[in-house]
Amino acid sequence: MAKGLPKRSEDFSAWYNELVGKADLAEHSGVKGCMVIKPYGYAIWENMKAVLDQKFKETGHQNAYFPIFVPKSLFEAEEKNAEGFAKECAIVTHYRLKNDPDKKGKLMVDPDAKLQEELIVRPTSEAIIWSTYKKWIQSYRDLPLLINQWANVVRWEMRTRLFLRTTEFLWQEGHTAHATKDEAIAEARQMHDVYAQFAEEHMAMPVIKGYKSENERFAGAVDTFTIEALMQDGKALQAGTSHFLGQNFAKAFDVKYLTSENKEEYVWATSWGVSTRLIGALIMTHSDDQGLVLPPKLAPIQVVIVPIPKPTEEIMEVANKLTKELKAKGISVKVDTDDRKRPGFKFAEYEMKGVPVRLGIGARDLAKGVVEVARRDEKTKELVALEGLVEHVEQLLSEIQDNLFNRAIKFREERYSEATTYEELKEILNIKGGFVKAYWDGTSETELKIKEETKATIRCIPLEGGQGEGTCIYSGKPATQIALFAKAY
Numbered sequence: 001m002a003k004g005l006p007k008r009s010e011d012f013s014a015w016y017n018e019l020v021g022k023a024d025l026a027e028h029s030g031v032k033g034c035m036v037i038k039p040y041g042y043a044i045w046e047n048m049k050a051v052l053d054q055k056f057k058e059t060g061h062q063n064a065y066f067p068i069f070v071p072k073s074l075f076e077a078e079e080k081n082a083e084g085f086a087k088e089c090a091i092v093t094h095y096r097l098k099n100d101p102d103k104k105g106k107l108m109v110d111p112d113a114k115l116q117e118e119l120i121v122r123p124t125s126e127a128i129i130w131s132t133y134k135k136w137i138q139s140y141r142d143l144p145l146l147i148n149q150w151a152n153v154v155r156w157e158m159r160t161r162l163f164l165r166t167t168e169f170l171w172q173e174g175h176t177a178h179a180t181k182d183e184a185i186a187e188a189r190q191m192h193d194v195y196a197q198f199a200e201e202h203m204a205m206p207v208i209k210g211y212k213s214e215n216e217r218f219a220g221a222v223d224t225f226t227i228e229a230l231m232q233d234g235k236a237l238q239a240g241t242s243h244f245l246g247q248n249f250a251k252a253f254d255v256k257y258l259t260s261e262n263k264e265e266y267v268w269a270t271s272w273g274v275s276t277r278l279i280g281a282l283i284m285t286h287s288d289d290q291g292l293v294l295p296p297k298l299a300p301i302q303v304v305i306v307p308i309p310k311p312t313e314e315i316m317e318v319a320n321k322l323t324k325e326l327k328a329k330g331i332s333v334k335v336d337t338d339d340r341k342r343p344g345f346k347f348a349e350y351e352m353k354g355v356p357v358r359l360g361i362g363a364r365d366l367a368k369g370v371v372e373v374a375r376r377d378e379k380t381k382e383l384v385a386l387e388g389l390v391e392h393v394e395q396l397l398s399e400i401q402d403n404l405f406n407r408a409i410k411f412r413e414e415r416y417s418e419a420t421t422y423e424e425l426k427e428i429l430n431i432k433g434g435f436v437k438a439y440w441d442g443t444s445e446t447e448l449k450i451k452e453e454t455k456a457t458i459r460c461i462p463l464e465g466g467q468g469e470g471t472c473i474y475s476g477k478p479a480t481q482i483a484l485f486a487k488a489y
Contacts, residue, residue, distance in 0.1 A: 007289050012233040016284060020162045023292040023353050025279065033160045033167035037276070040353065041163075043300035044279055045170065049150065051202055051297075052172065052274070055194050061146040061174060066128050068152070069119040074127045078252035084219020085123045088155040090167075092119040121154040126220065126245075126271060129175045130253040137177055137267060139258040144187070145177040163280035164237075164489055171275035177250075177267045179257065184268035185223075188244040191272040192225040195240035203278065204295040204404035205229050205285045206412055207239055208435070208484065210460025215444050218271075222246035228459045228484070230412045231284035234433020236459045236486035239281050242272035280489075286377075286404050292354030293377055295404050296397040303393060304355045305335045308343050308362035308372075315361050318371075318386070322359070325390045331397065351376060356400050357393055377403055422450075422473045425485065429456050435486050437465075439479040441472035450474055450485070458483045 005022065006014040020026055025041030028034075037045065053063070069092065076082040096113035100106040122128065129147070137145060150172050160166050174191060178184040192209060199207045207227035211217075217224035221243040229239045250256070250266040257267055286293040296302050303326055307315045316337070323333045334355075336346055343360070350358055360372035370383040373393070377400050384392050415434025419425035428436050440446060440458065451457050460466075461481050472479040 005289055005291065008232060015289070016280075017162070019283060019287060019291060025283075025292075026162045028162070031167070033157060035162050035166050035168075037170075040300060041279060044282070044294070044298055045276055047298045047300065048198075048202075048278055049172070052194075052198060053150075055198065056148050056172075056174065059146075059190060059194065060144075061148045061176075063149060064147050065149050065151065066125055066132065068122050070122050070125075070128045072118045072120060074131050074253075075120045077127060077131075078220050078249055080248070081124075081126060081220030085155070088123050088157065090121040090154045090156055092121065122151075123153055123155045124271075124273075125149065125151070125153075125173055126175065126249055127253075130249045130255060130269075133175075133177055133267075134253050134255045137255055137257050140179055140260050143177060143179045143257060143267065144183060146174075146187075147176065148172055148174040161280075163276055163283070165277075169276050171273050173271060173273040176270045177255070178269070179259070179265075179267065181246075181268050184246075184270050185244050188223070188225055188242045188270045188272065191270070192227070192240075192242040195242065195272075195274060196227050199227055199229065199239055199278075200405065202295065202297045203282055203285070204297075204401055204408060205239070205281060206405065206409045208460065208462055209464075210462040210466060210484065212241075212460060213444075213447055213458045213483070215447055216458060218243045220245060220248050221271075222248070226460050228435075228486075229281055229285065230415060230434060230486075231281070231489070232287075232411065233284070234415055234487070236435065236488040237277070237281050237284070238459070238488065239278060240272075240274040243270060245269035245271060285408055287354065290379070291352035293404070294354035294356060296356045296401050299354065299356050300332065301334045301350075301353075301355045302332045302397060303334075303357045303359060304350050305333065305359045305361060306343055306346050306350075307335075307337065308360050308365075310339045311337045312363065314363065314366065318361055318366060322390065326393065329390065329394055331394065347374075351379075357396055359389075359393075375400055377407075419473055419485075425450075425456075425473055426454055429454055429485070429487060433487065435459065435484050437462075437482055437484055438473045439468070439470035440481050440483040441475050441477040441479045442481050443475070446472060446474045454485075454487075456485045456487050459486050459488060460484050 008015045026035045026037045029036045094109050094113045096110040097107045098110040100108040154168050157165050199205045207229050212224040223244040225242045227239045229237050247266040249269050256264045305319045319335050326333045356376050358374040369386050373384045374381045417428045417436050419436050419438040466482050470479050
């Protein structure tokens with residue numbers, strides 16, 4: 001099963017595309033630009049969703065659901081937001097089909113069923129949510145309003161890739177309203193921290209925390225905080241964003257509250273989100289030429305038990321006992337009893353799917369009181385005594401989680417550079433890749449010129465080490481900001 005995957009070093013894009021298919025994560029759908037997330041891929045998303053949902057609730061947020069359709073008049077109320085998404089919008093103009101009189105058995109749009117107002121299929125939900133908040137918020141007693149929704153959104157992308165960029169994708173989007181500017185900024189920063197913690201502790205994916213330049217920030221935001229990760233091909237990936245929206249949406253939708261001093265004030269807002277893009281990030285951070293490599297905390301199957309060569313009464317007795325004991329410790333287990341497949345085929349299949357630990361149980365090993373234990377991350381095998389095996393597996397899963405994170409950290413450190421001249425920046429980006437730290441004069445003009453000439457963007461101004469005094473590598477002007485440049489997805 002592992003045969004046939006292109007090598008990452010030779011064609012990273014082909015490797016990624018084939019891996020998504022061979023690992024049974026997703027496939028292209030009958031709708032151009034959209035994907036079908038298969039059960040195994042969706043199980044990873046469900047695990048991500050469960051962890052994040054718990055974190056949101058622990059920080060005081062509640063889930064709700066808002067319509068997928070946004071009236072055009074509402075969508076265009078916040079001009080910067082509307083302008084930023086205008087080119088990606090899908091629009092509903094009619095509400096009915098009818099039989100085509102000229103083509104038997106075919107349908108056509110009924111010209112008499114045109115909508116009075118076009119509906120935008122949500123690319124993001126600020127407009128519909130803030131038009132609702134106007135009804136919900138009257139006084140300071142209604143604040144803060146902390147809402148999240150799990151939903152699908154549509155952005156009409158021209159170039160698509162499974163999980164990374166598709167016309168429709170799944171995500172969560174938080175939308176909060178606050179009485180003061182400081183409260184809203186604290187909320188945006190808090191959710192930024194939540195995303196970073198999730199990425200590092202659960203995805204085993206190190207991230208750099210920072211804020212976006214004006215050109216790269218969310219349309220309609222005052223500030224956008226981001227977590228940036230580095231993939232194995234040396235390109236960066238924006239893994240999550242949290243936006244301080246100021247009073248932009250409150251003013252656009254006239255959302256005011258009565259203070260305790262009986263004064264009317266506009267509320268302050270945030271929004272924040274991550275999407276199924278995280279699955280793409282997971283794949284590209286850890287996987288290898290043999291297939292998927294999953295961190296145990298997010299793996300749908302953490303341990304697979306394979307009878308060798310096939311299930312027998314003796315083997316199944318041990319397998320069932322181990323399953324019960326492992327599940328009691330909160331470990332997800334699958335026992336593969338399919339006797340139509342040989343053990344070698346099964347080994348390759350679970351290697352491709354990135355199952356962290358494999359237990360091979362054979363009659364000869366059982367006679368010696370041992371079981372074969374294979375770990376996916378290092379592709380090593382060892383014989384372990386049945387006595388104490390459950391504790392050994394539990395510890396092994398923890399080791400694998402830590403190992404994947406440390407390995408990703410080491411990779412990023414090797415590709416984290418500093419450039420003092422523009423020529424040096426270009427050379428690093430073209431040869432070495434990764435993140436390149438350099439002084440930037442803070443102007444859009446310089447940022448856009450560098451992007452045009454190098455195809456690299458400012459990923460963020462790091463929260464740590466993003467300030468100083470130096471000379472812009474492009475313009476030669478004095479600079480106080482240190483930007484992180486990279487080519488990106």
